[in-house]
Amino acid sequence: MFTLLLFLAIPLGAQYSLGEHPRLFVTRDMLPELAERARGGGMLGGDYAMIKAEADRVVAEKTFRMINSVWHRPTDMLCASLAYLVERELGNPQAGLYAEAVKEIWGDGSQLSRSDLNSSGSGHFGSYAIAYDWIYDSMTAAERKKFGDQLGGWLLWYTDAAEITLRFGGWLFNQTWGPSHLNTPNCRDGITPKLFVALALAGAGTAYESDCRRFLDSWYNRIPLDCLSLFNRMGGVWAESMGHGGYGPVKVIPWAFEGWRTATGQDWFQLGSPTMYLKEMNRWIVHLRVPFNNITAYIDDNSGGWDMEQVAPILAARYSDPVACKLSEEYDRGSWPEKWFSTPWIRFITHDPGVRARTPGEMGWARARLFTGAGHVYMRSAWDDPDATWAFFGAGPAYALHSRDDEGHFLIAKKGWLVLRAGGQGHNDDDYYIGGSLAYNIVTVFDPLELFDRQTPSPERLAQGGTKNERDGGMIRRVYAGGHQDIKERGQITAYKHTPQYTYSAADLTQAYNSSKISEITRQFLYLRGEREFFVIFDRVEATRSDYPKHWFLHIPGEPRIAGTPTELVAGHVYSSEAPEYVTWLSDPAGTGDYVLSSGRARAFLKTVLPRSTVTTKRGGEGHDFWGHPDEPTAQYNHVGRSSNQTPVVPWRLEVRAPTGSQRDYFLHVLEIGDESDTAMSAVATLEEDTLLAGVRITTASGGQVEVQFGRHGAPSGRVRFGGAGSFEPLQTEIDTTGQLGLRGDLDRDGRLSILDAVSMLVRGVRDRAAPELDFNGDGLYSPADVTGLLDYIMERRSFTALAGAPEAVSLGLSPGQTGRAP
Incomplete structure (x- = not known):
């Protein structure tokens, strides 16, 4: 229905017109305001001081820093071009020197050409287009044609056609949009940098006029009708995580929409459903940040970083979003000029002073959110508190080939990480171990005859530091499987509810596993807030054979202690215990200690309630931190790759093995979060068992009590009761947002x-x-x-x-x- 309405609202054809130059991010009408910002003080005045300092250096030295670097935008070139506009508006008679310096460095224009890709310029065609637009008025007709004829060839980059083709890529693939450095590495269709080229050159009298119009028509017709339906379905969580997403689309898609808006006056940020990608993206980014260090969580292949200043001011302005404005204002310029490429020119241009900055807590954001498109659930104990508890639970489709197989995975943090994934930052291309599901907190069912893809990289990849991933009992390996346009169902959130007392989610993970070994697997994840905080995790696992071993895995950064006297299997590395009373460990920053904002450390206690007769193994430490599955004979070694030593550092894991002999098993775990000084876990007792329900009663030291029961069969269900009296409250069986x-x-x-x-x-x-x-x-x-x-x-x-x-x-x-x- 949405696509039909959009089709009626935006007919095919060239139903747009371009404004005069400048038109990319900056318009002529904006120049008086930018001049006021430049001459004023405060944040924006400080931003311009940095911009002008870079521009002055370009004029003095007639060079661009690291113009041959493929990993950095030539920000100093953009600063010089922007300074030309602002200084001219300020009445500076020397303003033209900034534009002249840019043109002098460009020389005969070959630097802008595809033919000079590996010589000088490194193909920065997106940035060249912005600069071309900004110094347009300084150029003669001959200069516009000289430089434009060189730059226009990029419209044919990779696709050999000046239009959006989705060649070897889909709408939700990072290389379709291009990287944030707006040049050629990892750039296929390169929609954003090509859009900038087309918008900059259209009407400039170059040899590529028809190609510019062809690309702009393609953008105009395809984005609303083809792309936005997927953006609506995916929602605010980029399909490839903040890892590949932060490298490109999380930044360049808002840039593209903003460039189109300023050039045509058409605000496509407002199209789509309320949870369309761009509308919900800031919610995701904020929920993704972990309280103790404000770094984005290590979900999928995310490395933890985020350059918020490059997109937050746009989102704040387009959606009048006080929280995005707050993130924009938090950007610290202290690393300049060492990080000259981070000069906040985007904030200087797009910041809306009319949007008042507010924190999530000041805005009254709920302490949990389900992103329905991705199946991501984020929850916390409080906003605006570095000591707050934070957790993630997820199960959803694979929209992109980079998506890792981690359905049902969860993370927990408080004053450091308590539960994380396996460490390092290996890439899907060569680190098959970290790209597999054994690196996550999942249940495995081991079929010794199961066939898996992605077991051994090529000899070249292995020689370069890749890793193998033998049979691991985990999920179907869908990384790089199928086509770019395929959406692969592998797990889904079936129930969700958030209240002040708890956040509850349930997921059906059956499709994530091979049907030859699994007939059902579900996980229910309950976060209980209060005097003491608890996570209750219930897994129902039915295998096709009773002799398939089942394991419950948990990765933790700090060395755990198993209550009692565990059996030593490998000194300093591997210990096991039969049905221990509990396991405990301290929170740890996992290698990010320089960024910690919280005080002290938290302590976790984990108790396995079901199955009753388990064997719990702790495994880890150097040389054992990337171990293969315990039931695969060929995997009994450490799978260390060239990026395994990078953050996060997560050297330990727990393995809870169910007794064999049953096709259907239940894992019921209670994880309590306490203070560093705590020496014992709250009392956890099994409620009277029957064939329908499995549950626990948790009693804190002060007498607080909560009872939780889960259904053993049928759709995931359950109930909870606080205080030990009165009736139970049913847990949600559907999604309630x-x-x-x-x-x-x-x-x-x-x-x-x-x-x-x-x-x-x-x-x-x-x-x-x-x-x-x-x-x-x-x-x-x-x-x-x-x-x-x-x-x-x-x-x-x-x-x-x-x-x-x-x-x-x-x-x-x-x-x-x-x-x-x-x-």
């Missing part, structure tokens, strides 16, 4: 709406009408109507749709899905 938008109007953050909130709103509204948290009715600005609306809600309690999904709906007398005047 009404609780993840936060409680609008809860100004005192006590988890409920009251007269005190209305009074606070009235008082604060006198001082700051623009404060977004005061906008109760959602009309974009505070007014007395927000106060009366809040009072109306408090009195009627049935008038609003759970405040657009407030987690406190039940306590306020609302039922999920109740309709009314939702703000």
Whole structure:
């Protein structure tokens, strides 16, 4: 339906017109404002001081730094080109020197050409296009043609056609859009840099005029009708994770949409569903950041980094997003000029001073969110607190060939990492071990005859530091399997609910495994907040044969201690114990100690409740930190690759082995998070077992109690009870996202709406009408109507749709899905 409506709204053909130069990121109408920013102080004035310093160096030295580097954009060239526009607007009679320096370095234009790819220039055609647009007015007609005729050839790069072809790539493949350095490495279709070339050269009188129009028509017709439907389905989590995503599409897709907006006036950021990729992307980035160090979590192949200043100001401006604005303002310029390529020219141009920066906590964001497209669930104990607990649980389709097979995997952090994946930053191309599912916190079912892909890289790859990945009992290996356009179902979130007391998710992982060995596998993941915090993980595993061994894996950065006296198998590295009382370990930054913001360390306790007769093995330390599956004879060695020593450093894992002899087994684990000084786990008792339910009763030292039971058969189900009395609350059996938008109007953050909130709103509204948290009715600005609306809600309690999904709906007398005047 959405595609049909979009088709009607944007007919085929050239239904767009281009503005005058400059038109990429900057327009003529913006120049007076940019001049004011440059002459002013504060953040933006400081940004321009850096930009001008780089531009002055270009004028003085007549060189671009590291122009032959394929991994860095020639930011100094962009700074000189931007300074030309700003200084001209400021009335500087020497402004033309900046443009002249750029043209002098370009020389005869061959630097801009494809023919000079490996000589000088390294194919920075996206950046050349931006600079061409910005100094357009300084060029004569002959110069425009000279430089443009060299630059225009890039429209045929890789595809041999000036249009979007998706050649050896799909819409959700990073190389289709191009890398963030806007040049040739890992660039196939290269949609973003080619779009910049077409927008810069169109109408400039070059030999590539028809190619420019052809590419722009292709963009205009294909993005809304072909691409956005996938962006709607995928949602805010880039399909290849922040690893390959951060390398390109997380940055260059917003850049492309912004370049099109400024050149044509068409704001395509507003197209698509409410969870379209661009609209939900900032939510993902923020939820992905781990409280103790603000680094993005090591999910899939993510390396933990993120250059937020390169896209946050655009998202903040286009969506009036206070949290994106906050991230943009947090960018630290202290590393300049050593990191000259990070000069914040994008923030200087696109920052919207009308959007007031706010933290997620100040905006009342809910403490959990399900990203439905990716099947990612993020949860935490609090916002704006480096000591907060954070966790991830995920199960969803594979949209891209780089996606690793990690369905049902989870991570936990508090004052460091408590649960992580195997360490290092190996690449899918050669590190088959880290690209396989054994590196994640999953259940394996070992069939000694199962056939796996991706067991041995080529001899060349192995010689360069690649690793093998023998039979590991894990999931079907879908990395690089199939075509770029294929969406491979492998697991799905079947239930989700977030409340102030807990966040609950259930996933069916059956499709992730080979049907020859698995007939059912599900995982339920329950995070309990409170005086003490607990994670309860319940796995139902039914194999096709009773003699297939089943293991439950957990990767941890700190060395665990098994309660009691475990049996030493390999001194200092491998120990086992039959049904230990618990296992405990401390949090650890996993190699990121220089970035830690939290204080102290947390302690985790893990108890295996089911199966009753298990063998728990701890394995790790140097030489044993990338070990093969314990049941595969050919894998009994350490699988170390050339990138295994990089962060994260995760040298230990736990292996919980179920007793053999049963086709169907249940793993029930309770993981408690406590203080570093804690010496014992809270009491965990098995509830009376029957054929229908499996459950536990958890009692803290202070007498707090919670009981959890899970269904043994059928669709994943369960129930929870707090305090040991009264009836059980059923756990959600379907996806309910009404609780993840936060409680609008809860100004005192006590988890409920009251007269005190209305009074606070009235008082604060006198001082700051623009404060977004005061906008109760959602009309974009505070007014007395927000106060009366809040009072109306408090009195009627049935008038609003759970405040657009407030987690406190039940306590306020609302039922999920109740309709009314939702703000």
